[in-house]
Each structure stands twice: as structure tokens, then as C-alpha cells.
Amino acid sequence: MSGNYNLKLRKNQYLLPSGHMGWPFIGNMLTFVKDFSSGHPDSFIKNLVSRYGRIGIYKTHLFGSPSIIVCEADMCRQVLTNDETFKIGYPKSTKEVMRCKPVWSFSRKEHMRFRRLISSLTMGHNTLEMYIPRIEDIVINSLEELSSMSHSIEFLKEMKNISFNIIIDIFLGSYNQHIITKIGNSFTDMHAALFSMPINLPGFAFRKGLMAREKLAKLVKPIVEERRSMIKNGEKTKDKDLLDIFLEARDEDGWKPDDDDIIDMLIGIVLAGHEATANTMMWSMIYLTQNPHIMKKAKDEQEEIMKMRLPTQKQLSLKEIKKMVYLSQNHNAKVGTFLPFGAGSRHCPGSDLAKIEISIFLHYFLNNYKLEIVNPECPMTCLPSSKPIDNCLARVIKI
Numbered sequence: 001m002s003g004n005y006n007l008k009l010r011k012n013q014y015l016l017p018s019g020h021m022g023w024p025f026i027g028n029m030l031t032f033v034k035d036f037s038s039g040h041p042d043s044f045i046k047n048l049v050s051r052y053g054r055i056g057i058y059k060t061h062l063f064g065s066p067s068i069i070v071c072e073a074d075m076c077r078q079v080l081t082n083d084e085t086f087k088i089g090y091p092k093s094t095k096e097v098m099r100c101k102p103v104w105s106f107s108r109k110e111h112m113r114f115r116r117l118i119s120s121l122t123m124g125h126n127t128l129e130m131y132i133p134r135i136e137d138i139v140i141n142s143l144e145e146l147s148s149m150s151h152s153i154e155f156l157k158e159m160k161n162i163s164f165n166i167i168i169d170i171f172l173g174s175y176n177q178h179i180i181t182k183i184g185n186s187f188t189d190m191h192a193a194l195f196s197m198p199i200n201l202p203g204f205a206f207r208k209g210l211m212a213r214e215k216l217a218k219l220v221k222p223i224v225e226e227r228r229s230m231i232k233n234g235e236k237t238k239d240k241d242l243l244d245i246f247l248e249a250r251d252e253d254g255w256k257p258d259d260d261d262i263i264d265m266l267i268g269i270v271l272a273g274h275e276a277t278a279n280t281m282m283w284s285m286i287y288l289t290q291n292p293h294i295m296k297k298a299k300d301e302q303e304e305i306m307k308m309r310l311p312t313q314k315q316l317s318l319k320e321i322k323k324m325v326y327l328s329q330n331h332n333a334k335v336g337t338f339l340p341f342g343a344g345s346r347h348c349p350g351s352d353l354a355k356i357e358i359s360i361f362l363h364y365f366l367n368n369y370k371l372e373i374v375n376p377e378c379p380m381t382c383l384p385s386s387k388p389i390d391n392c393l394a395r396v397i398k399i
């Protein structure tokens with residue numbers, strides 16, 4: 001695990017760890033991109049270890065800024081949980097493309113306010129239970145459609161569609177599918193630019209990401225305006241979604257989000273809330289398919305859940321999801337060293353929701369389908385996140 005927090009490296013003011021700053025402006029980006037995009041992120045770290053020793057913390061220069069890279073689990077946890085000493089920093093490309101101020105705000109109040117709003121819709125037994133039928137609908141229909149395809153599909157892309165439709169449903173309720181597809185396309189361009197070099201020239205991913213962000217804001221603004229007027233006219237009474245919560249939000253000191261704040265928060269949450277979930281769904285299925293003995297145990301557990309069910313019950317319940325003990329087991333890591341959802345004041349507020357989405361997806365996949373991977377030996381890339389370079393070309397087969 002590694003963390004990348006920018007520091008103000010004014011001369012002689014801070015004691016810096018060993019490392020090197022690379023070339024002017026591009027710093028160490030060339031080596032970083034080479035190692036990460038060829039699926040060997042460890043080479044970048046190993047190079048630092050071999051030159052400067054196993055100190056776990058190094059100075060470097062990435063994404064256009066002087067940076068410190070932290071690559072020991074214990075040290076990463078210390079950075080994440082010590083807000084007094086470490087201030088959050090994102091690469092310039094991430095900040096400018098995503099432009100979700102509350103996420104990287106230095107103001108604790110603004111950040112807490114944002115988390116309170118999201119948490120009201122991503123945590124708590126009753127809230128999560130309410131999403132299950134909506135998530136089930138999306139998963140069941142998508143898997144049925146995928147299995148009916150006569151050609152191979154990019155499995156990761158399809159997982160992104162599923163997790164995107166879920167997060168949009170939670171945020172906006174059901175909405176015009178044509179607009180949702182356009183919103184989805186803009187997110188794809190933005191995501192590709194999040195960890196790019198911040199070069200605002202035609203042909204560069206960063207420029208494409210900035211343009212996609214503008215387009216997205218234009219697509220979302222009328223939705224926010226329409227909903228605001230529906231609430232005002234008393235036309236929106238049931239099934240509150242996150243947009244309603246944002247529109248009705250008021251602080252004790254009178255603060256209420258304007259349309260631009262809401263668009264910023266929506267973009268931040270949708271971006272944070274669907275890419276990682278889709279990656280996890282893809283990797284779960286790849287690893288299960290590659291390890292039939294583990295797949296069998298996971299399937300047995302799902303079948304057992306179905307056997308115990310009353311004939312009158314048609315859908316999954318939260319109680320059943322909590323019984324998926326084998327499915328939710330993690331890597332048996334030393335306490336505090338496995339942090340898939342981060343730690344401290346920035347710990348992922350969507351972790352419970354993500355676990356439920358993934359459990360529902362795996363429940364239906366394992367009970368009804370199998371995955372045939374076209375290129376099991378496909379090379380990997382780790383930029384912007386780990387995936388086979390063919391996006392896991394595969395077929396979903398109904399069993």
C-alpha cells in the first residue's frame with residue numbers, strides 16, 4: 001500500500017526523507033507511468049528500496065508536485081489517522097477534474113458536513129435494507145442481458161455500468177436513461193484524466209477530463225433545478241434519494257448548499273462510488289474463477305442461504321447478506337495493515353453500501369452464472385487502477 005501526500009517543500013524548512021526528485025517539471029512520472037502501466041507497481045518501490053534502503057518513506061516528484069511516497073502499511077495508517085500533522089493533498093489533475101471541494105477541503109466543518117449528508121444515505125440498517133430490491137433489480141436484469149450476448153464482453157466495463165446505475169439510482173432515483181448514458185460517458189472521460197499530467201492542451205487526457213467535467217455539470221444542472229422546483233411544489237413526497245437530502249440540507253448556522261455545491265458533491269460521490277465497486281466485482285469473479293475450490297465453498301454458502309429461505313420470500317434480506325460469512329472473509333492480514341476503505345477521518349463513508357452491492361452481485365452470479373475468461377494470461381496495467389489490459393474480455397454463461 002502506498003500513499004501520496006503533497007508537502008510544501010520549502011528549502012531548509014522540513015527534514016525530508018531520502019529519495020530523488022527526478023527531472024524538472026515531469027519529476028519521476030516517466031518511470032512511475034512505465035512501472036504502473038505495465039502492471040509492475042512494485043518495481044517503482046523496489047527501485048527506491050534498492051537505492052535508499054527499506055525506510056518505508058521517500059521523497060519523489062509525481063503528478064507535477066513534490067511528493068512523499070509512503071509504502072509501509074503501519075506508516076500509511078499513521079498518515080491517514082493523524083490529521084494534525086498531515087493535510088490531505090491530491091494530484092492537481094484529480095483536484096481540477098473532479099472539483100469536489102468538500103472532499104479535499106481543509107475546513108473540518110465543511111468536510112464533516114459533507115460526510116454527514118452522505119452518511120445519512122449510505123449507512124444504517126433501515127437505509128441499506130431499503131436499497132436491496134433496487135440493487136437486486138439492476139443486478140438481475142444486467143446479468144440476464146450479459147448472458148444473452150452472443151459475443152464476448154469487456155467484463156470490467158459492464159461492472160462499471162452496473163455500479164454506476166446503482167449509485168445513480170441511489171442519488172437521483174430512476175431518471176431518463178438517455179441522459180444517464182450521457183452522464184456515464186462523461187464520467188469515463190473524467191476518470192481517465194484523474195491521474196494524468198496536468199497539461200491543458202488538445203489531445204491530452206487532462207484537457208479531455210476538464211471538458212467532460214464541464215459537460216457533466218451542464219447535464220446535471222437541469223436535473224437539480226427540476227427537482228428543486230418539484231420539492232417546492234410538493235410533487236416529491238416519497239422515496240427520498242440523496243439529491244432530496246442535499247436539497248433539503250440546512251445547517252444550524254443557516255448554511256444550505258446551492259446548485260453548484262450539489263453538482264460538486266454529486267460528481268464526487270458518483271466518481272468515488274462506482275469505479276472501486278466495479279473493480280472489486282471484477283476481481284472477485286476473476287479470483288473465484290481461477291480458484292475453483294474457493295468458488296465451490298462460496299457457492300455452497302449461497303445455496304445454503306437459499307435452502308433456509310421461506311418459500312414466500314422472494315428477495316434477499318439484509319439478514320441473509322450478513323450470513324455470507326465466507327464470501328465476506330478477507331485476507332487474513334495483521335490488524336491495521338489491510339485498509340481497503342482507508343482509515344481515520346477520511347474512511348470511506350460508502351463502505352457498507354459497497355459491501356452490500358458486491359454481496360448481492362456475487363449472490364446472483366454464483367447461483368446462476370459462470371464466467372469464461374477469454375485471455376486468462378492477459379497482461380495487467382495498474383493505471384489508474386489494477387486491471388487486465390483487455391478489461392477482462394469474457395462471456396457470462398447461464399448455468
Ligand code: HEM
Nearest residue numbers: 103122269272273276277280340341342346348349350354
Ligand atoms: C469496493 C468499493 C470501495 C472502495 C474500495 C472504496 C475505497 C475508499 C477509500 C480507500 C477512501 C479513502 C480515500 C482517502 O483516504 O482519501 C474512500 C473515500 C470515499 N469513498 Fe469509497 N470506496 C468504495 C466504495 C464507495 C461507495 C459505494 C461510495 C458511495 C457513497 C463511496 C464514497 C466515498 C467518498 C465520498 C469518499 C471520500 C470521503 C472523505 O473524503 O471523507 N465509496 N473510499
